[in-house]
Amino acid sequence: MPGLVRSVSSPILMDKSKETEHHEAKHQTSLKILHSKMDHSSFQYERSRDVVCGICMDKVYDKQIAEERIFGILPNCSHAYCVGCIKRWRKTRDFQNEVIKGCPQCRVKSSYFIPNKYWIGDSEEKLQLIKILKQRLVRSAADSS
Ligand SMILES: [Zn+2]
Ligand SMILES: [Zn+2]
Numbered sequence: 223m224p225g226l227v228r229s230v231s232s233p234i235l236m237d238k239s240k241e242t243e244h245h246e247a248k249h250q251t252s253l254k255i256l257h258s259k260m261d262h263s264s265f266q267y268e269r270s271r272d273v274v275c276g277i278c279m280d281k282v283y284d285k286q287i288a289e290e291r292i293f294g295i296l297p298n299c300s301h302a303y304c305v306g307c308i309k310r311w312r313k314t315r316d317f318q319n320e321v322i323k324g325c326p327q328c329r330v331k332s333s334y335f336i337p338n339k340y341w342i343g344d345s346e347e348k349l350q351l352i353k354i355l356k357q358r359l360v361r362s363a364a365d366s367s
Contacts, residue, residue, distance in 0.1 A: 270341035276327050277307035282341070293341050296332040297352055299325045300345070305337045 270293070275282050282304045285291045294308030303311075303326075312322050312335070324331045336355065342348045 266340040273302045273341040275304040275307050276301050277303055277311060293338050295336040295338050295342055296325050297348060298332040299328050299330040300343050301325050301327045302341055308335050
């Protein structure tokens, strides 16, 4: 049906240009969000300030070394750890792989952890973060090839 093809092809072209515009706009917003995340009065900071690591029992933001004031967020449960502790835990040779892949508290397995400056307990928000990180991974993989 040539008539149908003709009538359909132009709106597709229009849609494509709209999509790129939309994409760029989105990119700008995410930069803005990243910037505002550095603001220490933000609610993310407030929310993270008193979160205690389940391994060392320190408040993650009270760690002596600045590089350790980062959360290691497990995607499959909502227990909080500092990135240093969860790294050490997952590297330990004292337990089987099965054990160290699990959360030290609830044993729920997570195949990776997410280093993040702010604590994310809300699973919706976590899913969003994971989505963004995965997109970033895909993009950087494409860039390096
Ligand atoms: Zn810790
Ligand atoms: Zn857990």
